[in-house]
Amino acid sequence: MDMHTVVLGTAGTTAQDVIAVARGAARIELPEETLAAVAASRAFIDDLAAKPEPVYGVSTGFGALAVRHISPELRAQLQRNIVRSHAAGMGPRVEREVVRALMFLRLKTLASGRTGVRPVVVETMAAILNAGITPVVHEYGSLGCSGDLAPLSHCALTLLGEGDAEGPDGVVRPAGELLAAHGIAPVELREKEGLALLNGTDGMLGMLVMACADLGRLLTSADITAALSLEALLGTDKVLAPELHAIRPHPGQAASAANMLKVLAGSGFTGHHQDDAPRVQDAYSIRCAPQVAGAGRDTLDHARLVADRELAAAVDNPVVLPDGRVESNGNFHGAPVAYVLDFLAIAAADLGSIAERRTDRLLDKNRSHGLPAFLAGDPGVDSGLMIAQYTQAALVSELKRLAAPASVDSIPSSAMQEDHVSMGWSAARKLRTAVDNLTRIVAVELYAATRAIEMRDGLTAAPATLAVLDAVRAAGIQGPGGDRFLAPDLEAAYVFVRSGKLVEAVESVTGELA
Numbered sequence: 001m002d003m004h005t006v007v008l009g010t011a012g013t014t015a016q017d018v019i020a021v022a023r024g025a026a027r028i029e030l031p032e033e034t035l036a037a038v039a040a041s042r043a044f045i046d047d048l049a050a051k052p053e054p055v056y057g058v059s060t061g062f063g064a065l066a067v068r069h070i071s072p073e074l075r076a077q078l079q080r081n082i083v084r085s086h087a088a089g090m091g092p093r094v095e096r097e098v099v100r101a102l103m104f105l106r107l108k109t110l111a112s113g114r115t116g117v118r119p120v121v122v123e124t125m126a127a128i129l130n131a132g133i134t135p136v137v138h139e140y141g142s143l144g145c146s147g148d149l150a151p152l153s154h155c156a157l158t159l160l161g162e163g164d165a166e167g168p169d170g171v172v173r174p175a176g177e178l179l180a181a182h183g184i185a186p187v188e189l190r191e192k193e194g195l196a197l198l199n200g201t202d203g204m205l206g207m208l209v210m211a212c213a214d215l216g217r218l219l220t221s222a223d224i225t226a227a228l229s230l231e232a233l234l235g236t237d238k239v240l241a242p243e244l245h246a247i248r249p250h251p252g253q254a255a256s257a258a259n260m261l262k263v264l265a266g267s268g269f270t271g272h273h274q275d276d277a278p279r280v281q282d283a284y285s286i287r288c289a290p291q292v293a294g295a296g297r298d299t300l301d302h303a304r305l306v307a308d309r310e311l312a313a314a315v316d317n318p319v320v321l322p323d324g325r326v327e328s329n330g331n332f333h334g335a336p337v338a339y340v341l342d343f344l345a346i347a348a349a350d351l352g353s354i355a356e357r358r359t360d361r362l363l364d365k366n367r368s369h370g371l372p373a374f375l376a377g378d379p380g381v382d383s384g385l386m387i388a389q390y391t392q393a394a395l396v397s398e399l400k401r402l403a404a405p406a407s408v409d410s411i412p413s414s415a416m417q418e419d420h421v422s423m424g425w426s427a428a429r430k431l432r433t434a435v436d437n438l439t440r441i442v443a444v445e446l447y448a449a450t451r452a453i454e455m456r457d458g459l460t461a462a463p464a465t466l467a468v469l470d471a472v473r474a475a476g477i478q479g480p481g482g483d484r485f486l487a488p489d490l491e492a493a494y495v496f497v498r499s500g501k502l503v504e505a506v507e508s509v510t511g512e513l514a
């Protein structure tokens with residue numbers, strides 16, 4: 001096995017594997033023991049299908065229509081129909097990486113041997129992912145309960161050779177054509193298989209896994225930009241001493257403070273004061289940076305714990321238990337995932353808010369301890385970064401709106417059978433926007449702080465800071481000077497932060513950061 005192959009067993013998967021499939025070119029391999037477990041659970045479904053007693057999802061309708069017993073000659077049609085009717089999404093297309101994560105996580109549950117599908121269903125879904133075929137999934141249609149129904153249905157439709165999908169060349173074509181082009185036969189669904197393709201928290205979970213990875217990098221980036229702002233403002237690094245954080249033992253707080261200390265090691269900026277005026281302590285946005293970012297880190301750790309539990313789960317309804325019982329359950333409810341998605345949006349909003357306050361302080365000549373107004377080359381003639389802060393403030397304002405929880409907004413559905421839903425898909429969609437906004441906010445702080453440091457004369461920045469300055473200039477992000485078209489610089493800073501190059505530049509000096 002090489003690093004580009006993910007072996008999918010019956011016991012779930014890992015966040016690293018999800019990201020490898022969703023964002024990379026990782027191929028999926030199904031070992032014989034996985035296919036054997038799938039076949040064994042299918043045998044239980046076949047036995048139940050042959051009996052006269054109704055079993056939900058096997059020989060009955062679905063949701064509020066579960067009271068109807070379905071005769072054997074109509075069951076294949078029943079499974080096709082649930083896929084077709086539930087593929088009712090609307091709105092813009094969802095990103096390719098989200099759809100691939102969604103499909104891989106549904107495949108993870110199908111491979112668990114707890115859903116009762118035939119091995120051919122599992123093998124076909126893996127083949128579609130390996131071929132780089134991505135179903136067209138739309139923004140709206142999931143309430144985060146009974147699974148991410150509409151998004152998963154659009155994926156299931158592709159297995160049937162119906163609907164539209166994007167090929168590996170990025171062109172959207174009829175799914176049947178794409179399957180034929182890659183030698184993949186469409187699946188003819190049998191009892192329970194349509195239902196098993198739809199009943200999961202896979203979309204919201206996939207987005208949670210990717211958001212956790214992105215936020216982990218962003219929290220480290222925010223520690224770096226906070227340190228650069230402290231340095232540019234001639235602040236004190238004494239508040240970062242580990243003994244101060246040990247007496248309030250939140251692990252995230254200690255990690256953030258340690259990161260900032262590593263960035264500032266060897267700085268000739270810290271502890272100086274404008275005109276030798278004593279400064280007893282720095283403003284909250286500087287002094288409390290580890291407390292805020294650290295709380296975000298601890299929130300992220302909790303979200304990862306929830307994600308890991310869900311990655312180990314087999315989410316379907318009904319499920320096939322090891323003793324052969326096929327039981328209805330409520331494990332498809334997305335509340336555990338939805339709550340942490342909302343919690344992360346709150347943490348992102350607060351981290352963005354404190355970063356914006358530091359940027360504003362850098363631009364205000366009354367609070368920046370000797371820096372020119374708005375970091376302008378010639379204040380009055382030049383406006384400097386005045387409107388860059390406006391853009392940052394607009395992003396913060398949207399972050400605050402995105403922090404309103406989706407998971408408290410249940411809307412009953414399915415004739416009151418599904419009378420409480422999680423809205424986890426919506427929580428995940430807004431978190432993706434929040435993570436992108438936060439990346440841009442951190443990028444603006446980086447842009448302002450590096451510019452401010454370069455405008456200080458007679459002092460030597462920390463070695464890690466000098467590495468950042470070299471890296472941002474190598475990335476085409478310009479330094480101090482007269483006014484110019486600013487949007488390209490800000491976009492380049494955004495790409496620099498999002499790509500992880502900011503963290504790489506610092507770690508080339510400090511070693512690995514938390």
